[in-house]
Amino acid sequence: MRSGLIISFIAHSTLIALGLISLGNVKPLVMDQVESISVDLVPIEEFSNITIGSEQSENIKTDAPSLVDTIEPAQIAQRTGNTQEDQVKPEITENITPAPTVQTAPEPVPAPNPAPDPEPEPTAEPEPTPTELVEPEPVLALEPQVELEPKEIIPAPLIRTASIDKKREEYKKQLEEKAKKRAQELAEKKAKEAKEATRISDIINAEESRGATTGAGGEQSAGKATGQAATLTQTEQNALAASMRKCWNPPISAFSEDGLTVRLLVNLNRNGSVNGTPKILSQINSSVAGATAKAAQRAVMRCSPYALNAQKYDNWKQVDVTFDPNDL
Amino acid sequence: MKSLSRRSALKLGISGAAMLAAINPALALVKITVTGGNFTPLPIAIPNFASSNPAFGQQMSDIVRSNLKGSGLFSLIDTSSLPQNVGNISANPDFSIWRATGADAVVMGQVENTGQIEGSVRVWDTQAAEQVVGKSYASNSSGSRRIAHQISDAIYTSLTGEGGYFDTRIVFVAETGPKANRTKRLAIMDLDGSNLQYLTSGKTLALTPRFSANGKLLTYLNFDNGLPRVYLLDLASGRQQSIGNFGQMTFSPRFSPDGRSLVFSVEQGGATNLYAMAIGSNKPSQLTSGSAIDTGASYSPDGQKIAFESDRGGSQQIYIMGAGGGGAQRISYGKGSYSTPVFSPKGDLIAFTRQSGGQFHVGTMKPDGSSERILVSSFHAEGPSWAPNGRVIMFFKDPGGNSGPQLYSVDVWGRNEQKIQTPTFASDPAWSPLLS
Numbered sequence: 205m206r207s208g209l210i211i212s213f214i215a216h217s218t219l220i221a222l223g224l225i226s227l228g229n230v231k232p233l234v235m236d237q238v239e240s241i242s243v244d245l246v247p248i249e250e251f252s253n254i255t256i257g258s259e260q261s262e263n264i265k266t267d268a269p270s271l272v273d274t275i276e277p278a279q280i281a282q283r284t285g286n287t288q289e290d291q292v293k294p295e296i297t298e299n300i301t302p303a304p305t306v307q308t309a310p311e312p313v314p315a316p317n318p319a320p321d322p323e324p325e326p327t328a329e330p331e332p333t334p335t336e337l338v339e340p341e342p343v344l345a346l347e348p349q350v351e352l353e354p355k356e357i358i359p360a361p362l363i364r365t366a367s368i369d370k371k372r373e374e375y376k377k378q379l380e381e382k383a384k385k386r387a388q389e390l391a392e393k394k395a396k397e398a399k400e401a402t403r404i405s406d407i408i409n410a411e412e413s414r415g416a417t418t419g420a421g422g423e424q425s426a427g428k429a430t431g432q433a434a435t436l437t438q439t440e441q442n443a444l445a446a447s448m449r450k451c452w453n454p455p456i457s458a459f460s461e462d463g464l465t466v467r468l469l470v471n472l473n474r475n476g477s478v479n480g481t482p483k484i485l486s487q488i489n490s491s492v493a494g495a496t497a498k499a500a501q502r503a504v505m506r507c508s509p510y511a512l513n514a515q516k517y518d519n520w521k522q523v524d525v526t527f528d529p530n531d532l
Numbered sequence: 533m534k535s536l537s538r539r540s541a542l543k544l545g546i547s548g549a550a551m552l553a554a555i556n557p558a559l560a561l562v563k564i565t566v567t568g569g570n571f572t573p574l575p576i577a578i579p580n581f582a583s584s585n586p587a588f589g590q591q592m593s594d595i596v597r598s599n600l601k602g603s604g605l606f607s608l609i610d611t612s613s614l615p616q617n618v619g620n621i622s623a624n625p626d627f628s629i630w631r632a633t634g635a636d637a638v639v640m641g642q643v644e645n646t647g648q649i650e651g652s653v654r655v656w657d658t659q660a661a662e663q664v665v666g667k668s669y670a671s672n673s674s675g676s677r678r679i680a681h682q683i684s685d686a687i688y689t690s691l692t693g694e695g696g697y698f699d700t701r702i703v704f705v706a707e708t709g710p711k712a713n714r715t716k717r718l719a720i721m722d723l724d725g726s727n728l729q730y731l732t733s734g735k736t737l738a739l740t741p742r743f744s745a746n747g748k749l750l751t752y753l754n755f756d757n758g759l760p761r762v763y764l765l766d767l768a769s770g771r772q773q774s775i776g777n778f779g780q781m782t783f784s785p786r787f788s789p790d791g792r793s794l795v796f797s798v799e800q801g802g803a804t805n806l807y808a809m810a811i812g813s814n815k816p817s818q819l820t821s822g823s824a825i826d827t828g829a830s831y832s833p834d835g836q837k838i839a840f841e842s843d844r845g846g847s848q849q850i851y852i853m854g855a856g857g858g859g860a861q862r863i864s865y866g867k868g869s870y871s872t873p874v875f876s877p878k879g880d881l882i883a884f885t886r887q888s889g890g891q892f893h894v895g896t897m898k899p900d901g902s903s904e905r906i907l908v909s910s911f912h913a914e915g916p917s918w919a920p921n922g923r924v925i926m927f928f929k930d931p932g933g934n935s936g937p938q939l940y941s942v943d944v945w946g947r948n949e950q951k952i953q954t955p956t957f958a959s960d961p962a963w964s965p966l967l968s
Contacts, residue, residue: 221548225551441562444564445565445566448564449566449567452568452569452570453570453572453574455574456692456945457693458569459571459945460944490693491693492692492694495690495693498657501659501660502636502659502660505659506659519562520562522562524562524563524564525564526564526565527565528568528569529569530567531567
C-alpha cells in the first residue's frame with residue numbers, strides 16, 4: 205500500500221514538474237501593435253431582454269381630445285362677396301380726384317431778427333372767466349373713531365444703565381466672535397477645497413494613475429500585471445515611430461518591391477541615444493533588401509537621441525522596429 | 533519507508549516554486565512600425581582618388597562623380613567642403629567628421645597608371661561606421677575610363693542594391709543632313725558620350741540596331757538596294773552580313789537571350805509575320821500566321837515568351853505568346869495603340885510606346901499587362917531600350933519642326949529624365965549589356 209502511494213506520488217510530481225518546465229518555455233504572446241480603438245462593452249441583455257408584459261389588460265376607453273370646441277358639424281365656409289350679381293363696372297366720373305400730395309417737411313423758418321417786440325397794445329385784459337367754484341362735496345365725515353384702549357403697555361422710556369451697556373458690549377462681542385468663527389470656517393473650507401483641488405489635478409495629471417504599468421486602472425490591455433511587453437502607452441509608441449520616420453530614407457528600389465519590410469533590434473541608452481548599431485532581425489533575401497536594411501539602420505542612428513520617459517527605461521531599453529517603405 | 537515529513541515536504545514545495553520562478557519567459561519587447569519613407573538622393577562624399585599622378589586621380593574621380601550624379605540617386609557633397617581632398621584607401625576614416633559633412637557614405641579610391649591601369653575603391657557607411665564594399669580592378673592602358681565606370685558600378689550597386697549600368701555602350705542611329713533627305717548611320721559610343729565611332733557608312737539607311745546578349749554582335753535593318761533586310765554586324769571586326777533573303781521585306785530583328793537565334797518580321801503577300809531563325813542556318817521557322825501585321829518582337833530574359841505588337845484585333849496592341857509560336861494573348865488594354873514592346877533584362881517589366889491623345893508616351897507595364905505606368909509624354913517619343921539593370925530606359929524624343937530627334941534616358945520610377953549628348957541628331961538607341 206505504502207509503496208504504491210510513494211510510487212504514485214513520485215510519478216505525479218514528475219509529471220507535474222515536467223509540465224511546469226516544458227510549458228514554461230512556451231513562446232510569449234506576440235502582440236502586434238494595433239491602433240487603439242475605443243470599445244463599448246454592450247451586455248447582451250440589452251438585446252435579449254424580453255419586454256415586460258402583463259397578461260391582464262383592460263381596454264380603457266378614453267376619448268381622443270377634440271380639436272374643435274363644439275359638437276356641431278363644421279359647415280363648409282360660404283363664399284364671401286356677391287357672387288350672384290355682376291359688380292358695377294367702374295365708370296369714369298367727372299370728379300377729378302385730387303392729385304396726391306407730397307408731404308414734405310415745412311421749410312425751416314429763418315431765425316427771426318430780434319426785432320423789438322412791438323409793445324403790446326394795452327389790450328383789455330381779458331376778464332377772468334368766472335370759474336365756477338365747485339364746491340367740494342361735503343366729505344363724509346368719518347365716524348369718529350373710538351379711541352381704543354391701548355392694550356399694550358407702552359414701555360416707559362429706557363433709562364440707560366451700565367448693565368445694559370455691558371450687555372450690549374457682550375452681545376457685540378458675541379456677534380464678532382460668531383463672525384470670526386464663520387470666517388475661519390469659510391477659510392478652512394476654502395483651504396480644504398483648494399487642497400482637494402490640487403489633489404484632484406494631481407490625480408488627473410499623474411502618470412501613474414493613467415499608465416498601464418500597473419495594469420490596474422488606466423488603459424486596459426491584454427497581458428499580465430507583471431508582463432513587460434508594450435508597456436509604453438500608445439501615444440509614446442507612435443511618437444517614437446514618428447521620430448524615426450523623419451530620417452527614414454529607403455532606397456528608391458525598395459518602392460518597386462512588394463511587401464519588403466525590414467525588422468531591426470534597437471538598443472537604447474538611458475538618455476535616448478542608440479547603443480551601437482541596430483541589429484537586423486529580418487531575412488535579407490536580395491541586394492535591395494540589404495540596401496533597405498542599411499537605410500533603416502541609418503534612419504535609427506541619424507534621428508537619435510529620442511525623447512522617451514527615463515522612468516520607463518526598462519521598458520524601452522530594447523525596441524523592435526519594423527521599417528516599411530510604403531505608406532499603409 | 534519513512535513517511536514524508538512536513539519539513540521535507542515544505543522543502544520540496546519551495547524548490548518546486550523556485551524552479552517555477554526561475555523559468556522566465558523571454559524578455560518581450562516594445563514593437564513599433566515605421567511606415568512611409570520618402571526617397572531622397574543619398575548624400576555621398578567622394579574625395580579625389582589617391583594617385584601618384586594627382587591629375588589622373590582627379591580625372592578618374594571626376595568620371596565617377598558625374599556618373600553617380602547623373603544617375604539621380606545620389607547627391608554629391610561639394611568637394612570643397614570635404615575634410616580631406618584626397619582619399620586614403622588604407623586608413624579608416626574618422627566617421628564623426630564625415631557625418632558632420634552630412635554624408636551617409638564616403639568613397640575612398642586609389643588609381644595608378646603604370647603601363648597597366650590599377651584601381652581600388654572602398655565605400656564606407658558613416659552612420660554604421662563600417663565598410664560597405666571594397667574592390668580592385670586592373671586593365672590595360674586603354675581601359676582607364678572603363679575602370680572608372682566599373683568603380684562607379686560598384687559604388688552604385690553597394691548603396692542602392694540594384695545592379696550598375698555605367699560600364700556599357702550605346703548604339704544608335706546618327707542622323708545628319710536635311711530633314712527631307714537624312715543620312716542615317718549606326719554609331720557606337722560609351723554611355724557618357726566618349727569613344728564615339730561610326731559603324732556604317734551611311735550610303736544605305738540603317739535602322740533599329742539591337743545588341744546580342746554578350747554585347748559582341750549587332751543586328752539591324754539595312755536598306756540594301758532599296759529593300760529592307762536584316763543584317764548582322766560583328767563589333768570586333770566591323771564585318772556586316774545579311775541573314776538572308778526572305779519574303780519581300782525583313783525587319784525588326786532581335787536576338788534571343790542565349791544569343792543563338794534571331795526573331796524578326798517578314799512581309800510576304802501583304803501579311804507580316806514573325807519568324808525565328810538560328811544564326812548561321814538559313815531556315816527561319818514561322819511563329820505567327822494570319823493576315824495581320826505582327827512585328828516588334830522581344831524575347832523574355834528566360835527565353836520562354838515573346839512579346840510583340842500586332843494589329844490583329846483592329847488596332848496596334850501588345851501580345852504575348854510562347855517562344856515557339858502559338859496562341860497569343862493581348863496584354864495592353866489602355867487608351868490608344870501600343871507598339872515596340874521590350875522585355876526588361878530582369879523580366880519584371882515590359883517597356884512600350886503608346887500613342888494616344890495625339891501624343892506619344894513611353895511607359896512600362898508588368899508582363900501580364902497590369903500596373904501600366906507612363907514615364908514620358910511628348911510630341912514624339914518612342915523606341916525604349918533597357919539598361920542592363922532593368923531600372924533605366926533610354927528612348928528618343930523628337931520635338932518636331934525643323935529640329936531632329938535626341939536620345940533621352942529616364943528611370944523606371946519616372947525620375948531623372950536626362951538628355952544623352954550626341955554630336956548629331958540621334959534615334960533608335962540600343963543599350964549594351966555590362967561590358968565586364
